[in-house]
Amino acid sequence: MIDIQDLTFSFKGPGQAPVLDDIHAQLPEGHFISLIGKSGSGKSTLFKILTQDLTPQAGQVTFQGRPLGAQEVAYMPQKDLLLPWASVLDNVLLPQKLNPKVKVHRDQALAWLDKAGLAKVTQALPQDLSGGMRQRVAFVRTLMMDKPILLLDEPFGTLDYFTQMEMQAWLLDIWQDLKTTVILITHNIEEAVYLSDHVMILHPAGTTPKGQQLDRVTIDLDRPRRQDMRYLPQFVQYKKVLEEAIHHDL
Numbered sequence: 001m002i003d004i005q006d007l008t009f010s011f012k013g014p015g016q017a018p019v020l021d022d023i024h025a026q027l028p029e030g031h032f033i034s035l036i037g038k039s040g041s042g043k044s045t046l047f048k049i050l051t052q053d054l055t056p057q058a059g060q061v062t063f064q065g066r067p068l069g070a071q072e073v074a075y076m077p078q079k080d081l082l083l084p085w086a087s088v089l090d091n092v093l094l095p096q097k098l099n100p101k102v103k104v105h106r107d108q109a110l111a112w113l114d115k116a117g118l119a120k121v122t123q124a125l126p127q128d129l130s131g132g133m134r135q136r137v138a139f140v141r142t143l144m145m146d147k148p149i150l151l152l153d154e155p156f157g158t159l160d161y162f163t164q165m166e167m168q169a170w171l172l173d174i175w176q177d178l179k180t181t182v183i184l185i186t187h188n189i190e191e192a193v194y195l196s197d198h199v200m201i202l203h204p205a206g207t208t209p210k211g212q213q214l215d216r217v218t219i220d221l222d223r224p225r226r227q228d229m230r231y232l233p234q235f236v237q238y239k240k241v242l243e244e245a246i247h248h249d250l
């Protein structure tokens with residue numbers, strides 16, 4: 001379990017109000033969790049605390065009962081940040097080259113690239129790929145870091161609607177085999193419902209008198225998920241509940 005305990009964070013500077021104000025949540029391991037919330041509510045700040053890029057002024061995050069360490073977290077940013085001069089395969093092997101302790105090797109990389117529909121482009125340069133393909137390469141590279149927790153920061157935000165749907169199905173297909181803990185920041189509520197076991201809603205700090213709320217909605221839809229589930233009354237109801245929760249903060 002990832003246990004977020006009474007976490008408070010403010011950026012330094014005079015008069016800075018807390019971005020995260022005494023938030024707490026328990027995130028079960030091996031689940032797919034989405035994090036949604038109004039722009040500026042602190043989602044990326046929370047990710048930066050999970051990756052240890054920022055240190056909270058109070059509270060802590062534990063994983064399996066011990067303080068969460070950077071070695072347990074792989075982060076995929078919104079921009080793919082692929083090396084333009086390196087082939088797809090070399091980009092994917094980068095975590096292993098940078099850190100010999102990474103135990104995932106070339107054969108596994110090739111297997112994941114194959115599963116990602118990229119077997120024919122392993123020697124191509126990033127500039128020759130579509131946006132969706134580049135994101136898949138970046139995701140496989142994140143998997144190569146071999147961490148129990150994957151943090152995905154709006155990975156499909158810049159893609160068109162149909163490519164997003166394709167990528168969501170693909171992501172679930174890969175995740176079903178791995179069952180690592182995924183936390184995904186998204187602004188796309190339909191994407192959050194389609195992918196997730198739980199959707200966390202981060203309300204902006206200062207909207208309630210006592211602390212900041214990080215609410216959870218559990219998505220009780222069968223797995224494997226199917227595209228036609230998007231039209232189920234239950235699915236539409238989840239979207240409505242989540243949209244209303246965000247509208248409340250606008």
Ligand SMILES: Nc1ncnc2c1ncn2[C@@H]1O[C@H](COP(=O)(O)OP(=O)(O)OP(=O)(O)O)[C@@H](O)[C@H]1O
Pocket residue numbers: 011019037038039040041042043044045046
């Ligand atoms: N380096 C910084 N210094 C000061 N304030 C910052 C800094 N980075 C972010 N903030 C502020 O902290 C608040 C939370 O930002 P954050 O990026 O975590 O929100 P978010 O929920 O991820 O937003 P979005 O959905 O727009 O990406 C915002 O008010 C933002 O302006």
